[in-house]
Amino acid sequence: MSPRGVRLVIVVPIALITSSFFLSPFLLPYGAVTGLDGVPLITDYRHIWSDMGIVPSLSYRLGDILCHQEAGRSMVINGSQMPICVRDTFIALGFLMCAIVLLVHRVDLRKRDVLAILAITAVLMFTDHTIQMVLGLNVPVTRAITGMLFGIACYVTLDAWIRYHEPGSEGQLY
Numbered sequence: 472m473s474p475r476g477v478r479l480v481i482v483v484p485i486a487l488i489t490s491s492f493f494l495s496p497f498l499l500p501y502g503a504v505t506g507l508d509g510v511p512l513i514t515d516y517r518h519i520w521s522d523m524g525i526v527p528s529l530s531y532r533l534g535d536i537l538c539h540q541e542a543g544r545s546m547v548i549n550g551s552q553m554p555i556c557v558r559d560t561f562i563a564l565g566f567l568m569c570a571i572v573l574l575v576h577r578v579d580l581r582k583r584d585v586l587a588i589l590a591i592t593a594v595l596m597f598t599d600h601t602i603q604m605v606l607g608l609n610v611p612v613t614r615a616i617t618g619m620l621f622g623i624a625c626y627v628t629l630d631a632w633i634r635y636h637e638p639g640s641e642g643q644l645y
């Protein structure tokens with residue numbers, strides 16, 4: 472498979488999943504999902520998801536596994552809490568946006584630059600998380616910004632890995 476084909480195989484499911492996070496609250500009655508507060512990697516609300524249609528059920532189940540879904544840290548659409556929190560929503564959006572841009576426009580970065588970008592954005596996100604936890608703050612804007620930057624950095628890293636394994640690259644990053 473060509474590198475462009477690999478990128479498309481990544482972009483299509485990520486686009487479907489990310490769009491399902493935004494679409495799901497609209498596929499439910501107004502205010503159907505509120506007050507979620509779970510633990511990542513554990514299905515906390517299985518009984519709620521089983522009564523939904525297929526798209527919202529899968530979307531909220533995935534969010535239940537991947538995210539804490541804390542009500543105070545989630546966006547509300549159509550009166551319902553989104554399946555994932557603000558930071559995770561913007562990680563997914565940043566990843567998807569970067570994937571789409573890099574399908575069209577190739578960016579050549581050196582390996583150390585890719586690793587630096589990933590490390591810096593991870594530190595920014597961790598610092599934002601720590602400051603908000605210690606001070607008892609809830610600042611959705613900084614969660615969104617650091618999440619978006621981290622999502623972009625994650626895709627830049629994945630794209631560099633794909634380029635590293637392209638035929639003819641001999642395992643070299645620029």
